[in-house]
Amino acid sequence: MASIADTAAAPSWYARIPLAWWITGLVLLFMPAFAGEFVLYQIFGWTFILGMIALSLMFLAGYGGMVSLAQMSIAGFAGYMVAIFGDSAITDISQGWPWYVTIPLALVLAVLFATVTGWLAVRTEGIYTIMITLAIASAFFYFTRQNYTIFNGFSGFNGVLPPQLFGVDWRHPVAFYYLTLFWAAFWFLATLYVSRAPMGLALQGVRDNPRRMAALGYNVTAHRVAAYAVAALPAGIGGILLTWQSAQISPGTAGIGPAIDILVIAVIGGLRHPAGAFIGAFVYVILKTFALDILVVLGFDGERFNLLVGLGFLAVVFWSSDGILGLWSRWRTSWGRDRLRFPGRRTP
Amino acid sequence: MRTPGSFSDRLTATGTANALELRGLSRSFGALVALEDVSLTLRPGERRAVLGSNGAGKTTLFNCITGDHAPSAGSIRFFGEDITGFPTHERIRRGLRRTYQISLLFTDLSVRDNVYIACRGVLRSRFSALRPGRNETVMASTEALVRLVHLETVIDTRVSELAYGEQRQLELAMALAGAPRLLLLDEPAAGLSPTERGELVEILAALPDHLGFVIIEHDMDVALRVAGFVTMLHNGRIFREGTPSEIENDPDVQALYLGGPDG
Secondary structure, three states: OOOHHHHHHOOOHHHHOOHHHHHHHHHHHOHHHOOOHHHHHHHHHHHHHHHHHHHHHHHHHHHOOOOOOOHHHHHHHHHHHHHHHOOOOOOOOOOOOOHHHHHHHHHHHHHHHHHHHHHHHOOOOOHHHHHHHHHHHHHHHHHHHHOOOOOOHHHOEEOOOOOOHHHOOOOOHHHHHHHHHHHHHHHHHHHHHHHOOHHHHHHHHHHHOHHHHHOOOOOHHHHHHHHHHHHHHHHHHHHHHHHHHHOEEOHHHHOHHHHHHHHHHHHHHOOOOHHHHHHHHHHHHHHHHHHHHHHHHOOOOHHHHHHHHHHHHHHHHHHOOOHHHHHHHHHHHHHHOOOOOOOOOOOO | OOOOOOHHHHHHHOOOOOOEEEEEEEEEEOOEEEEEEEEEEEOOOOEEEEEOOOOOOHHHHHHHHHOOOOOOEEEEEEOOEEOOOOOHHHHHHOOEEEOOOOOOOOOOOEHHHHHHHHHHHOOHHHHOOOOOOOOOHHHHHHHHHHHHOOOHHHOOOEHHHOOHHHHHHHHHHHHOOOOOOEEEEEOOOOOOOHHHHHHHHHHHHOOOOOOEEEEEOOOHHHHHHHOOEEEEEEOOEEEEEEOHHHHHHOHHHHHHHHOOOOO
């Protein structure tokens, strides 16, 4: 866990950022110079979006110890709200309100939805939290599929496009890449920042020792619900961007499958650090995009790409309880270790 | 009431009410009666030792006062206010503090962060998403508390790396955060070396006079040196109350506790 002292003693904040982070940042910033439109839009755009939704789960599960399967539903809900209050091809339902009303409204409603979800879920622990949020996710899925007056049932909404702000077509691959990169970077840094602020520290305290936190004057239930509310923001923005990316939102976007995918992404990447959400999302997108080709080359049915995703998930979980980030830090530890020392000892 | 004011402000606000008033407090776990009809009154600033053998109900008494357990019967008044139905955090925000018999600390965090969390817990800004500034008053009070329990040399050490005695001192610092009005100390000297016990007695004796506490302690020496009055529990009931010398010289107490086979 990070320390308050980190901020108190900070010599120069940029000097403490490891080189690898600078390189990653620069590569991402100049990506459009050497990557094609497919890579920008489908691979990275999608990675950043799924990463943001997985980040909201990482915030709850990693810092708060609450595994919520409803984060994809919250993302989908925000996407639906933008389609319902803004513009879509379904003009009977869509209100056509301007973006500066619909987007904040969608996010506020997503936060409300998350608060209600959290309020129900925080009364439970462990497996029961997973069950109750899964129940909320499936209720949301079936409700959107069967409700035609608001959610337009099975087909959902198509033609949901981002506004033409500053004269930019935000669905153009380069513009969309920077749009998603901006929000992904924003929420990544915001999560890192909050993790060391009182709110994040207290959330980690609530995870480790709720009884003690109550005895220090913290309202444990309120703090957990607040975490759900805060986590709705990256999920909601991710959901809106996801809707714009494919120009549509339908029950399948936020079904049980996608809800579990978000869990897989967060766990593959690692729940200890916000970077895990994006690493997991990148691995997932790469597998989902190219597994089909690999399988066909190997002579298998291309439909079985989930097999590769599943095997990859099993492999990561089998070798590291802390995802790819855990594998990475263990590899670095063993690399930097003095090999003459007792080999079985793990550095703290 | 939420804003941390000075002790005297709060005292005048609550008049001359008792710091703690338990009336007929009972708690049972299934068929086991852990506490039965315990009534106890503590004046502001009073320091009381609670003695009793294992299973006498001492920790259950603390858990009922802090709200970890709801009492089966009876009422709890804290500085005149009936807090019987209050959740734990509301009692803490009114100035009640406790330490635990087995240290409940955040072992992954440094000493500073542990105390900082405790200081924040009793402030309105406990929900803040903004990081503290270098000169924030909470940081200053955090450091002051760490100095008070003599942990300044290990302030940035992770709690898991602290010696046992230092962890007990940290427990105490966390209980002193904010504006405490009454401390409940659950065996603070357990497992400490004789030297550390001496230091603990010094720290407790040096607390401001208006700050009362209830101390559960097996070590009669420690208990009788810091407390002016003793309540003895036996099988969940109050067995005797009196000054340390009265208790020490009471033949029944001697038979039950002091003169028992394990001395």
